Amino acid sequence: MTYEKGAKMKIRELVGGSAFLCGPDLTMTQAAEEMSEQKIGALAVTEKGELIGVITERDILRAVAQHATLQTTTVREWMTTDPDTIGADVNVEEAASWLLTAGYRHLPVMDNGELIGMASIKDVLWSVFDASKVADA
Template sequence: MRIGNIYRPAIFGCRADERLPEVARRMADKEVGALAVVEDNRVVGVITERDLVRAMAERPDPETVRVAEYATTRVETAGLAEDSRDVADRMLRAGFRHMPVTDRGELIGMVSMRDLLAVETWTP
């Protein structure tokens, strides 16, 4: 199945200069496990729940910590026409649980391992 058929098109991103508590609240409000870090609608990183946990463990005052300090900047993206199995394979190899979806280089959504697993296990 193509990523264009399964990705989540709602775009919940953040900026690298935002503070972690703001981002954590946005993730909780939107019930998502990761946000793309964007600059001019281009993906420059990803911040995840795991990154937030690491920051909480390492920093006594996360109120002052910026997204850029904990976001993953080694980012891969998925395209709409890509096969879901190919994307799942790339995510497994890289150790990602979330991958931004782009069209012509611009962020349009996110796909998660949970989304890909649902496609593989769903039977009509």
């Protein structure tokens, strides 16, 4: 497979084929610990092998602000259900535009109905930025 650099790169190349997952019955504390340990801002929530939601650092902050007991409150109660997803063959420039327009910071990447990773706005924008530096040189 040939990999493109920068803005022409496909999202599949950027996410590297891995997603950090959790189940819906994980506590919010456990989800926060996993995000902190992995240095990520979102987890894909799966059940029976299917993507059912996304839990983000913003969701955890919302729960804290509403005085939820994070040690007993589950991800299922705070996750975004039926999340939007992005196709694996979308190029990063298109992905950046969509993430910024929709206001997303993380988006599950799907390939033929299978979750293959999580695109973050940070990674996508860095990829586009690197491409623009090369183009300007």
